[in-house]
Amino acid sequence: MATLRRLREVPRHLLVCEKSNFGHDKSRHRHLVETHYHNYRVSFLIPECGILSKELKNLVMETGPYYFVKNLPLHELITQEFINTFVKKGSCYALTHNTNIDEDNTVALLPNGKLILSLDKDTYEETGLQGRPSQYSGRKVMKFIVSIDLMDLSFNPNSKKCERVSWSFKEKKPLKFDFLLAWHHTGAEESTMMSYFSNYRIQELQPKIALSTVTELQCPVLRSGALRGEPEAACSAPELLDWLGAVFSRADLTNEPHSFVSTYCCPQPSTVVARAYLCTITGFILPEKICLLLEQLCHYFDEPKLAPWVTLSVQGFADSPVSWRENEHGFRKGGEHLYNFVIFNNQDYWLQMAVGANDDCPP
Amino acid sequence: MKGAGVRIPGPGSRCAPTPGMTATPEGRSGAERHETRATYRAFSQKEAKELEVQLPGAQQAEAFVRAFLKRSMPRMSQQACEDQLQRKAVVLEYFTRRKRKEKRKRSKGLSARQRRELHLFDITAEQQRYSLFLPLHELWKQYIRDLCGGLKPDTQPQMIQAKLLKADLHGALISVTKSKCPSYVGVTGILLQETKHLFKIITKEDRLKVIPKLNCVFTVEIDGFISYIYGSKFQLRSSERSAKKFKAKGTVDL
Numbered sequence: 001m002a003t004l005r006r007l008r009e010v011p012r013h014l015l016v017c018e019k020s021n022f023g024h025d026k027s028r029h030r031h032l033v034e035t036h037y038h039n040y041r042v043s044f045l046i047p048e049c050g051i052l053s054k055e056l057k058n059l060v061m062e063t064g065p066y067y068f069v070k071n072l073p074l075h076e077l078i079t080q081e082f083i084n085t086f087v088k089k090g091s092c093y094a095l096t097h098n099t100n101i102d103e104d105n106t107v108a109l110l111p112n113g114k115l116i117l118s119l120d121k122d123t124y125e126e127t128g129l130q131g132r133p134s135q136y137s138g139r140k141v142m143k144f145i146v147s148i149d150l151m152d153l154s155f156n157p158n159s160k161k162c163e164r165v166s167w168s169f170k171e172k173k174p175l176k177f178d179f180l181l182a183w184h185h186t187g188a189e190e191s192t193m194m195s196y197f198s199n200y201r202i203q204e205l206q207p208k209i210a211l212s213t214v215t216e217l218q219c220p221v222l223r224s225g226a227l228r229g230e231p232e233a234a235c236s237a238p239e240l241l242d243w244l245g246a247v248f249s250r251a252d253l254t255n256e257p258h259s260f261v262s263t264y265c266c267p268q269p270s271t272v273v274a275r276a277y278l279c280t281i282t283g284f285i286l287p288e289k290i291c292l293l294l295e296q297l298c299h300y301f302d303e304p305k306l307a308p309w310v311t312l313s314v315q316g317f318a319d320s321p322v323s324w325r326e327n328e329h330g331f332r333k334g335g336e337h338l339y340n341f342v343i344f345n346n347q348d349y350w351l352q353m354a355v356g357a358n359d360d361c362p363p
Numbered sequence: 364m365k366g367a368g369v370r371i372p373g374p375g376s377r378c379a380p381t382p383g384m385t386a387t388p389e390g391r392s393g394a395e396r397h398e399t400r401a402t403y404r405a406f407s408q409k410e411a412k413e414l415e416v417q418l419p420g421a422q423q424a425e426a427f428v429r430a431f432l433k434r435s436m437p438r439m440s441q442q443a444c445e446d447q448l449q450r451k452a453v454v455l456e457y458f459t460r461r462k463r464k465e466k467r468k469r470s471k472g473l474s475a476r477q478r479r480e481l482h483l484f485d486i487t488a489e490q491q492r493y494s495l496f497l498p499l500h501e502l503w504k505q506y507i508r509d510l511c512g513g514l515k516p517d518t519q520p521q522m523i524q525a526k527l528l529k530a531d532l533h534g535a536l537i538s539v540t541k542s543k544c545p546s547y548v549g550v551t552g553i554l555l556q557e558t559k560h561l562f563k564i565i566t567k568e569d570r571l572k573v574i575p576k577l578n579c580v581f582t583v584e585i586d587g588f589i590s591y592i593y594g595s596k597f598q599l600r601s602s603e604r605s606a607k608k609f610k611a612k613g614t615v616d617l
């Protein structure tokens with residue numbers, strides 16, 4: 001009985017909506033974008049737009065390369081050389097590829113120098129490093145989180161902690177993973193990552209970009225002041241998110257009775273837009289690039305435009321061990337953690353953050 | 364007729380004359396008796412007989428016996444009765460300290476508290492040196508080699524496992540491979556003591572480490588054969604372990 005009930009219940013998800021203005025002092029948009037580390041897909045929608053402006057197009061094309069290394073042993077990430085070359089200069093991001101967060105061991109490197117290991121029980125008992133049990137364990141703890149501060153390790157390279165970590169990674173339990181790496185540097189060094197990991201099979205990859213135009217799109221009417229919508233005048237924020245998802249999955253919004261796929265229809269009140277521009281970038285995308293994209297989209301309204309608003313959505317990796325900052329992220333039934341900006345022409349914005357079941361509330 | 368009992372005051376340990384105990388018979392009856400007794404004691408029995416010194420009590424006893432015999436056997440003359448008397452001295456009241464039968468006292472042994480107080484099993488600080496115990500380790504290796512009949516590379520691991528289960532592990536080089544507590548992992552050293560729940564190990568840095576057996580997996584290495592010991596199933600004193608039969612279990616989760 002209890003099992004049946006458990007299988008039937010819908011896992012909880014949270015949607016946090018907030019509104020603010022870009023010009024506001026205490027606006028948190030930069031902070032939230034920068035602390036969402038592992039981004040998988042970025043997409044934006046511009047209604048009433050046929051072609052992208054040049055700046056926007058350049059930005060989209062230059063969302064930087066990311067690197068894929070096969071079978072990289074973990075002790076390479078804690079060497080002094082690596083820390084001094086990449087972690088200290090700029091922001092280095094790393095995530096294991098093709099590991100499921102709820103089953104396998106996952107490793108992530110955050111730009112503040114923290115190496116987060118999400119290990120299963122047997123591996124944790126063998127490595128011998130101090131960690132804590134995962135927040136989302138049931139009666140029996142199956143997952144443990146070990147957090148290693150690389151900045152601390154580089155401070156005193158001869159400390160007991162450093163020796164223990166190196167002993168564990170090199171001799172006790174050498175772990176190897178396929179990593180996705182990305183590095184944002186402010187200096188002039190170019191592609192030193194390729195040369196650094198030349199011993200291992202490293203590939204430089206560019207994010208996939210998909211551009212398209214949609215004609216005759218039904219868009220909901222929004223008012224920037226009313227997050228919850230007004231009964232006959234504007235739609236609410238959750239409705240907008242639903243509609244956005246339907247548009248990007250190319251669902252028909254006509255609500256035809258014989259349609260098998262979806263009976264979703266555009267929330268009312270809505271208008272019909274002649275054209276809309278959709279763009280999707282898929283890959284291991286740096287938060288810094290997303291910041292630039294956001295700024296550029298704000299500047300979209302510097303000249304008067306027909307469009308009342310534009311949206312920018314970012315989705316995170318389902319297998320990342322962290323969502324925002326160092327909040328633990330789990331999979332449960334769909335490890336989503338995403339956020340969506342709705343930018344209005346008066347520099348107001350709406351920010352919606354959604355997380356799945358095994359997640360903390362977004363900041 | 365058996366000899367009639369004559370009361371003799373105590374065993375004859377008062378034969379030896381004690382010097383300086385001659386008393387003159389004067390005074391009243393009580394004192395007189397007391398003093399004649401003292402006189403009697405002064406002489407040995409032989410001397411007393413010669414001098415015919417007799418205790419008044421003894422005279423009365425003799426008179427009573429004669430009278431009793433005469434009453435009981437009127438036909439026999441006094442002379443005949445006296446011939447029959449064997450005059451054996453029979454001790455009537457004989458008080459000896461009964462020797463208590465030596466009960467087989469089972470040596471209860473010392474309780475754990477007493478053992479701890481006696482510090483019998485403690486290793487003092489100056490003895491905690493790794494180099495001291497290396498010969499012990501060599502001894503143990505030899506012992507295991509003998510036990511398994513020579514460790515060749517092609518010996519069956521099963522056989523070695525079975526032998527190790529019953530073997531004594533004092534002196535083995537043990538290291539912790541897996542443990543629920545991460546700080547125990549990696550501790551390596553020579554096993555000094557094994558109690559029911561613990562292993563006492565001395566590490567290379569001359570530190571005595573006490574490791575509980577529960578929730579740990581230990582590695583014992585001998586000549587290239589590595590065995591894993593699951594501590595949770597090994598919670599026995601080493602003396603009891605040799606007699607215990609271990610059941611085979613699929614996998615053990617810590």
